[in-house]
Amino acid sequence: MSAAGSALFANVDWAEIGRAGVDTLAMLGGSLVLTVAVGLPLGVLLFLTGRGQLLAQPLAHGLLSVLVNVLRSVPFIILLIVMIPVTVVLVGTSLGVPGAIPPLVVGAAPFFARLVESALREVDRGVIEAAQAMGASPRQIVFDALLPEATPGILAAATVTAIALVSYTAMAGVVGAGGLGDLAVRFGYQRFQTDVMVVTVALLLVLVQVLQMIGDRAVAHFSRR
Amino acid sequence: MIELSDIHKTYRAGSGEVAALRGIDLRVAAGEVFGVIGQSGAGKSSLIRMINLLERPTAGRVTVDGVDAASLDAAGLRGLRRRIGMIFQHFNLLSSKTVVENVAFPLQLEGRLSREDIRARALALLDRVDLADQADKYPAQLSGGQKQRVGVARALACEPKILLCDEATSALDPETTRQVLRLLRELNGELGLTIVLITHEMDVIRRVCDRVAVLEAGRVVEQGVVADVFLSPRHATTRRLIEEGGDADDAGAGGPGAGRTVRLTYRGETTYAPLLGRIARETGVDYSILGGRVAHIRDLPYGQLTLALVGGDVDAALAQFAAAGVAVEEIDR
Numbered sequence: 001m002s003a004a005g006s007a008l009f010a011n012v013d014w015a016e017i018g019r020a021g022v023d024t025l026a027m028l029g030g031s032l033v034l035t036v037a038v039g040l041p042l043g044v045l046l047f048l049t050g051r052g053q054l055l056a057q058p059l060a061h062g063l064l065s066v067l068v069n070v071l072r073s074v075p076f077i078i079l080l081i082v083m084i085p086v087t088v089v090l091v092g093t094s095l096g097v098p099g100a101i102p103p104l105v106v107g108a109a110p111f112f113a114r115l116v117e118s119a120l121r122e123v124d125r126g127v128i129e130a131a132q133a134m135g136a137s138p139r140q141i142v143f144d145a146l147l148p149e150a151t152p153g154i155l156a157a158a159t160v161t162a163i164a165l166v167s168y169t170a171m172a173g174v175v176g177a178g179g180l181g182d183l184a185v186r187f188g189y190q191r192f193q194t195d196v197m198v199v200t201v202a203l204l205l206v207l208v209q210v211l212q213m214i215g216d217r218a219v220a221h222f223s224r225r
Numbered sequence: 226m227i228e229l230s231d232i233h234k235t236y237r238a239g240s241g242e243v244a245a246l247r248g249i250d251l252r253v254a255a256g257e258v259f260g261v262i263g264q265s266g267a268g269k270s271s272l273i274r275m276i277n278l279l280e281r282p283t284a285g286r287v288t289v290d291g292v293d294a295a296s297l298d299a300a301g302l303r304g305l306r307r308r309i310g311m312i313f314q315h316f317n318l319l320s321s322k323t324v325v326e327n328v329a330f331p332l333q334l335e336g337r338l339s340r341e342d343i344r345a346r347a348l349a350l351l352d353r354v355d356l357a358d359q360a361d362k363y364p365a366q367l368s369g370g371q372k373q374r375v376g377v378a379r380a381l382a383c384e385p386k387i388l389l390c391d392e393a394t395s396a397l398d399p400e401t402t403r404q405v406l407r408l409l410r411e412l413n414g415e416l417g418l419t420i421v422l423i424t425h426e427m428d429v430i431r432r433v434c435d436r437v438a439v440l441e442a443g444r445v446v447e448q449g450v451v452a453d454v455f456l457s458p459r460h461a462t463t464r465r466l467i468e469e470g471g472d473a474d475d476a477g478a479g480g481p482g483a484g485r486t487v488r489l490t491y492r493g494e495t496t497y498a499p500l501l502g503r504i505a506r507e508t509g510v511d512y513s514i515l516g517g518r519v520a521h522i523r524d525l526p527y528g529q530l531t532l533a534l535v536g537g538d539v540d541a542a543l544a545q546f547a548a549a550g551v552a553v554e555e556i557d558r
Contacts, residue, residue, distance in 0.1 A: 224321055
């Protein structure tokens with residue numbers, strides 16, 4: 001850092017910023033993997049049980065749909081607090097990065113599931129019909145036709161979800177999970193350290209840009225249309 | 226080979242019900258090309274989906290190759306569907322798979338052959354439809370006609386005895402349509418494939434089918450050998466479909482001219498016989514040609530001529546035509 005740089009960012013503790021960055025990435029990585037692991041099957045089920053679909057089950061679809069809507073309508077900051085007892089059971093603590101991951105997943109998985117459902121709806125019905133006409137079982141239709149065809153849409157959904165998770169992690173400071181967003185709130189806002197605010201927000205912005213770029217590349221790679 | 230007995234299909238639409246099929250009886254013999262023609266909404270696409278039970282009849286029996294399709298369990302039905310190939314108006318190829326992977330797809334689902342055997346068979350099928358050089362492209366890179374040929378190769382992958390064609394040429398231009406129809410005819414000849422096709426174009430029926438059924442509002446209003454139905458349609462719907470195809474010989478009606486107007490229909494070799502001049506000379510009848518065409522129904526040449534006849538012995542002339550095997554129909558003007 002030059003002298004001018006140090007003066008400009010007088011309050012910025014770069015080691016602190018580094019730790020916060022690692023925390024954000026850990027929360028993001030951990031929760032994204034689990035969100036996809038939970039949300040993808042949920043989205044597939046939402047799609048398959050829907051009206052006129054392969055395993056049309058109005059009752060099951062209605063129940064899943066209500067569950068997803070309820071979870072999606074709880075503000076994340078409330079979810080963080082309400083989830084505390086469940087989080088303790090799941091990961092043994094409600095604090096720090098591990099304590100933030102269960103609420104992040106519960107907050108993001110229903111969102112991702114809805115996006116997956118709509119990505120699957122975009123798959124040409126004719127392709128599913130063709131697979132049926134070839135004697136494909138429902139399992140084969142899902143794994144060999146539906147998911148490969150919807151891959152670009154699902155990757156785009158994962159990108160949107162990852163970016164939503166970045167903004168969720170900013171609230172995870174409530175349970176002491178740290179991260180860049182937490183730094184911005186505690187130092188930048190509450191202590192009026194504008195320089196910390198600027199640096200953390202800039203880093204979050206870069207993170208979002210990078211995620212979007214990776215996502216766009218992945219979508220382009222798998223698009224054959 | 227395929228037998229549909231008293232098939233009914235009713236859909237629920239809002240609070241009411243819509244009957245798509247109302248008592249269909251059809252038999253398709255092994256090795257024949259059977260066409261079902263009708264306007265949109267006539268029930269064609271429901272009808273063809275009864276055969277592989279993509280849609281279940283509300284009432285009636287579907288028998289394929291001696292098996293009552295409704296009696297099959299899920300696994301049995303999947304087995305039956307593997308023995309019935311199907312091609313579609315919009316091709317329905319998997320956009321995420323290459324051409325050769327698309328053709329291999331049914332074999333992969335079947336899971337009987339090794340990976341190498343599957344690929345070899347898929348490549349052989351692509352070669353049969355002249356697309357071996359496109360094997361590693363994606364469907365989006367192909368033209369419509371090429372996509373449909375991939376569809377045909379895929380439909381044949383499991384060596385079916387029956388091929389269902391759901392408006393297979395409706396999204397193609399006329400030249401590509403002829404190519405695909407020629408391919409279907411070749412496959413019918415080479416493999417003894419039984420083909421059921423649905424279309425709204427009389428031209429498709431004329432080019433490939435042995436027999437045809439005309440569908441109107443969920444009922445078969447006319448069926449028979451294509452040449453009979455085509456050259457002497459009995460039902461108004463059939464006549465309308467022939468007119469829409471531009472194949473109607475509608476000349477003569479309302480035109481000027483004296484004498485009697487007749488329509489002569491030739492079939493087979495008679496089409497090329499120099500009858501008209503000879504009969505005119507012998508009976509002293511003068512004629513003017515009001516309309517006509519010479520074309521083929523599958524491989525059968527036929528001609529239709531509308532003539533105004535004046536002078537001489539018209540009755541004798543008509544008798545001579547009839548004796549020569551020409552169908553004579555007098556038209557009132």
